[in-house]
């Protein structure tokens with residue numbers, strides 16, 4: 001926890017320079033403050049949503065749910081990029097892998113189930129799947145081989161800017177192309193806000209995505225929907241402080257954007273990164289797994305980058321996969337409802353039984369940011 | 385995962401910085417960060433790219449957080465993610481992709 005991070009919260013006074021991120025005294029003070037502002041709202045429950053898997057991880061890991069006031073409902077939104085990667089997107093990579101193309105992707109993507117198979121299954125059958133950490137590794141990988149390399153690129157805007165930077169590098173090897181499954185967060189907040197029966201009264205926005213886009217991006221959203229947005233970091237005290245601010249805004253009926261993560265986020269964000277992002281990508285409508293068709297929710301390569309676009313370079317025929325019926329178990333997966341905030345993992349008959357981290361049925365059990373995996377790891381987090 | 389990892393810049397050559405992440409020295413690309421980066425600066429790393437220069441006043445606390453996270457139990461996913469993020473700066477690893 002940092003000085004400026006805390007200074008943004010009206011719940012604390014005095015010097016916070018020595019503040020440790022898990023300082024229990026400050027944590028308790030914030031929890032008390034949260035309880036008070038929640039009570040001040042005068043009705044229950046107050047429902048807010050976070051849209052970042054890392055927020056859920058912190059909440060589960062540090063047991064924050066246990067100290068959240070009973071009247072406050074913190075809903076997990078569609079914040080796990082692996083989980084919202086749609087099945088056909090995984091299928092595209094699976095088909096290419098089956099055709100002998102080498103696939104480079106981030107770790108969690110290997111186990112995300114497609115319609116029939118995951119990339120991990122393809123690897124077991126002999127396909128070349130390279131797990132990368134840094135986006136820049138794909139360039140080295142392509143330079144070092146004569147084989148075709150496809151960068152199966154997933155993640156939100158924070159990660160998409162790294163892909164954009166790659167696309168803008170001079171002298172990229174011809175054997176490299178990009179299969180973009182990147183997603184853009186702001187439009188899905190609109191979807192959730194407009195869902196019939198949506199109870200979301202405020203959003204806790206992800207600090208690192210906002211580091212790129214700036215918190216100014218949420219101003220129009222707030223104007224349109226009258227719902228407050230607070231940008232928060234990932235330390236427990238960051239989250240508590242962000243929640244205090246958010247519930248204050250709900251209580252006061254003053255929808256606006258507040259930045260509770262000033263050490264990483266400014267109003268304008270990282271202009272350079274935005275420039276690169278929109279030079280390479282355009283936002284287009286597409287499905288988010290389990291959520292909905294999200295207008296402008298998918299990031300796809302612009303025509304100027306067609307030579308780098310896997311979808312232009314290959315004819316990817318998904319019908320071979322779709323001739324088979326989908327495995328019956330996946331039809332029971334309620335990942336989508338969980339991400340939309342209307343179900344919990346314990347509502348799923350497979351949770352902890354047929355679906356566990358080693359043999360995930362749905363994407364929410366794959367990623368360390370997936371709600372089902374987090375609940376499984378931390379023994380579940382019932383409403384306390 | 386979107387924690388990002390902060391590190392101290394040792395050297396800068398063109399668009400590549402050599403960065404010390406608690407003794408693990410890795411290269412990080414500077415194509416994205418919007419401020420000039422020089423040796424001694426701290427940066428926030430995400431999938432091998434610096435996404436932000438961290439203001440000097442924030443460094444102590446941020447580092448303390450990650451140091452603490454890294455000491456958490458081995459089973460801990462968040463700590464594992466941060467470790468993987470560091471280990472993976474130059475090699476394959478279970479990574480974050482948001």
Ligand code: SF4
Pocket residue numbers: 332333334335338345348349350351352355356360361362363364365372
């Ligand atoms: S437990 Fe598995 S099958 Fe059930 S909702 Fe979660 S990911 Fe889907």
